[in-house]
Amino acid sequence: MARFIDELKRTHGCGALRDTNVGDEVVLFGWVHSRRDHGELIFIDLRDRDGITQVVFDPSVDGNPFAIGDQARGEWVLGIRGRVRSRGGNVNDKLATGRIEVLALEATVFNRAETPVFSIEDDIDTSEEKRLEHRYLDLRRPKLQRSLMTRSRIYHHTRSHFHDHGFVEVETPIFVKYTPGGARNFLVPARLNPGSFYALAESPQLFKQLLMVSGFDRYIQIVKCFRDEDLRGDRQPEFTQIDVEMSFVCQDDIFGIIEKLVVRLWKELLGVDLAERYPGGVFPRMQFDESMRRFGNDKPDMRFGLEHVDLTELVIEHSGGGIAMLTPIAEKFRSGAYRRDLPEEIVKAIRIPAAQAAGMSRTEIDRLEAFVKQMGAKGLARAKVGPESTGFEWQQSPMGKTATKEFVAAANAACGAVEGDLLLFQFGPEAMVHTVMANLRLHLGKKFGLIPQVGARSATHETGDWNFLWVVEPPLFERGDEGKGWVAAHHPFTRPHDQSLGHLETDPGKVLCYRYDLVLNGVELGGGSIRLHDPDVQKRVFEVLGIGQEQAQEKFGFLLQALRSGAPPHGGIALGLDRLAMLLTESESLRDVIAFPKTGKGADLMTGAPAGVTAEQLAELKVRSLV
RNA sequence: GGGGUGGUAGUUAAGUUGGUUAUAACGCCGGCCUGUCACGCCGGAGGCCGCGGGUUCAAGUCCCGUCCACCCCGCCA
Numbered sequence: 001m002a003r004f005i006d007e008l009k010r011t012h013g014c015g016a017l018r019d020t021n022v023g024d025e026v027v028l029f030g031w032v033h034s035r036r037d038h039g040e041l042i043f044i045d046l047r048d049r050d051g052i053t054q055v056v057f058d059p060s061v062d063g064n065p066f067a068i069g070d071q072a073r074g075e076w077v078l079g080i081r082g083r084v085r086s087r088g089g090n091v092n093d094k095l096a097t098g099r100i101e102v103l104a105l106e107a108t109v110f111n112r113a114e115t116p117v118f119s120i121e122d123d124i125d126t127s128e129e130k131r132l133e134h135r136y137l138d139l140r141r142p143k144l145q146r147s148l149m150t151r152s153r154i155y156h157h158t159r160s161h162f163h164d165h166g167f168v169e170v171e172t173p174i175f176v177k178y179t180p181g182g183a184r185n186f187l188v189p190a191r192l193n194p195g196s197f198y199a200l201a202e203s204p205q206l207f208k209q210l211l212m213v214s215g216f217d218r219y220i221q222i223v224k225c226f227r228d229e230d231l232r233g234d235r236q237p238e239f240t241q242i243d244v245e246m247s248f249v250c251q252d253d254i255f256g257i258i259e260k261l262v263v264r265l266w267k268e269l270l271g272v273d274l275a276e277r278y279p280g281g282v283f284p285r286m287q288f289d290e291s292m293r294r295f296g297n298d299k300p301d302m303r304f305g306l307e308h309v310d311l312t313e314l315v316i317e318h319s320g321g322g323i324a325m326l327t328p329i330a331e332k333f334r335s336g337a338y339r340r341d342l343p344e345e346i347v348k349a350i351r352i353p354a355a356q357a358a359g360m361s362r363t364e365i366d367r368l369e370a371f372v373k374q375m376g377a378k379g380l381a382r383a384k385v386g387p388e389s390t391g392f393e394w395q396q397s398p399m400g401k402t403a404t405k406e407f408v409a410a411a412n413a414a415c416g417a418v419e420g421d422l423l424l425f426q427f428g429p430e431a432m433v434h435t436v437m438a439n440l441r442l443h444l445g446k447k448f449g450l451i452p453q454v455g456a457r458s459a460t461h462e463t464g465d466w467n468f469l470w471v472v473e474p475p476l477f478e479r480g481d482e483g484k485g486w487v488a489a490h491h492p493f494t495r496p497h498d499q500s501l502g503h504l505e506t507d508p509g510k511v512l513c514y515r516y517d518l519v520l521n522g523v524e525l526g527g528g529s530i531r532l533h534d535p536d537v538q539k540r541v542f543e544v545l546g547i548g549q550e551q552a553q554e555k556f557g558f559l560l561q562a563l564r565s566g567a568p569p570h571g572g573i574a575l576g577l578d579r580l581a582m583l584l585t586e587s588e589s590l591r592d593v594i595a596f597p598k599t600g601k602g603a604d605l606m607t608g609a610p611a612g613v614t615a616e617q618l619a620e621l622k623v624r625s626l627v
Numbered sequence: 628g629g630g631g632u633g634g635u636a637g638u639u640a641a642g643u644u645g646g647u648u649a650u651a652a653c654g655c656c657g658g659c660c661u662g663u664c665a666c667g668c669c670g671g672a673g674g675c676c677g678c679g680g681g682u683u684c685a686a687g688u689c690c691c692g693u694c695c696a697c698c699c700c701g702c703c704a
Contacts, residue, residue: 036663036667038662039659040660040661043666054664058661074654074655092663094664227703375630375700439699527704599697603695
């Protein structure tokens with residue numbers, strides 16, 4: 001073995017050799033991907049992160065390497081010295097190296113391998129559980145290797161981009177003081193201070209603002225963040241953000257630097273010129289309000305239609321349109337119990353065009369109803385639009401029996417409905433209707449094949465299916481639990497719009513702010529805000545939130561003091577690097593772009609974390625377990 | 628916290644109204660094979676049917692509980 005490695009150095013990766021190398025003597029190191037034994041001739045596909053090369057073992061050339069080829073099994077680690085030769089007519093078009101092969105002249109076994117629990121190939125159909133238990137094997141798969149290498153290039157281009165633009169990279173603490181509000185923190189007992197705890201930072205938010213106060217002007221950090229919340233396919237308890245903050249900037253300045261980063265990443269990693277679709281590399285913007293109205297959420301996937309139609313005004317106008325379930329809602333608006341500019345309950349519809357509606361059975365629509373009930377819907381009202389001769393009446397619909405002709409006509413017009421179309425309705429509390437209808441729209445989009453599937457990359461690039469959008473100007477405040485009081489929709493240091501300042505005391509729900517989210521194909525890539533650096537306005541915001549001077553001091557004292565010590569106007573943004581990597585590699589899950597991810601319960605199936613600790617360890621920390 | 632789907636050889640799956648020896652493919656082991664590349668041919672081994680309880684003459688199958696994974700709501704930027 002010493003001869004390999006010490007004397008025989010690797011000359012090529014397993015994906016490197018071509019026609020032009022024929023005749024060269026090479027040294028390859030790699031894993032046995034597959035082995036084909038013809039008795040007096042053995043082929044081994046040798047694999048490393050670079051690719052696959054066919055190695056031939058021929059006893060008539062040399063019996064020693066042949067003996068190794070004969071013993072070798074899947075995933076053994078081999079070293080090969082050999083000569084590149086042409087395959088002649090036996091070309092394999094599936095391999096980049098398929099025109100050549102390496103005739104083994106000398107070979108060594110670095111390591112034998114137990115039979116792997118699953119085969120190391122792309123598109124293997126192995127449960128995620130097994131893959132996570134044997135992650136080191138899973139990570140040998142070419143797709144995951146490519147994804148992690150792409151991720152590495154994201155780090156590189158991101159750092160390079162920001163350094164080119166004069167940003168300073170600063171590390172901020174991971175162990176921080178717990179601050180209430182926002183995401184739940186992980187806690188770490190402080191042994192040197194019994195009874196006290198650190199929190200793991202959910203983001204470097206406060207520190208990056210302090211860095212602006214210190215005069216660093218332009219800050220960048222690629223940073224791990226920690227949130228102890230329930231997980232999803234696109235959420236991990238520890239995740240990575242590209243964290244940015246800038247001084248003396250407005251919203252457009254932030255957008256500009258991020259757009260340039262994104263354009264660069266797409267160019268460098270995918271060879272896609274986003275400027276072709278977005279002239280000047282400027283992404284479109286949409287008001288938060290419009291996004292909610294048309295799509296029901298703040299991260300619209302605009303690659304397909306099926307937009308929402310808000311029928312609330314029509315329902316009010318027609319006093320419920322003769323439909324029993326809608327009449328009480330209309331009445332509440334009429335009586336003034338509900339506000340029309342900030343409605344408590346709304347009525348929305350989605351129109352399914354006749355072409356798709358024709359293929360939907362009663363059972364299928366019932367399944368849709370079950371789907372929306374999972375999300376808090378009481379049911380799923382529906383109506384099939386009849387022929388023109390009937391005045392496009394609503395058929396196969398309980399509502400159709402009592403609805404007034406005028407209301408049906410007006411609703412059809414609003415939806416653009418014609419004969420054969422299917423209308424699906426949802427009404428009730430605004431948040432529920434939005435959630436239900438947003439998810440229903442996505443569900444239908446997938447069902448009807450309107451959303452390009454992952455993996456159809458080459459096709460979608462040409463048709464421009466990288467759909468970027470800035471969602472801007474959301475409200476600063478949301479109603480608190482059970483509609484009582486107001487809470488900050490983002491965080492309380494977001495700057496309100498100047499035009500909104502007048503509403504601050506009188507009508508907080510109407511205050512908009514300089515907050516923004518970058519959305520790509522229905523995925524929230526990141527978000528940020530222009531911060532509030534004016535102590536007077538800050539005080540008024542706290543008052544709306546019911547936070548008194550003392551309380552503010554207690555919670556955010558050091559930041560408030562810093563903001564009074566010469567704070568420049570500033571703002572920033574954080575992009576989810578994992579999600580970015582997921583989209584750039586067209587992976588289906590965040591877990592596929594994180595080397596060692598955790599399950600939905602936050603477990604690492606390979607190491608067994610989290611795990612219990614001894615009573616002694618707890619005692620040293622002065623912590624007692626209740627379990 | 629709530630809802631859904633799933634758990635059967637190493638892996639992926641099938642398994643009928645509950646019935647005798649639990650199937651298949653791939654992988655693995657042995658043998659044969661000089662142009663394969665999803666190599667081929669012959670033979671073989673391999674199972675706490677997630678775990679615990681119950682019903683029954685009899686449970687992979689029915690019932691209850693529980694654990695794990697994935698998806699969705701709540702939660703979370």
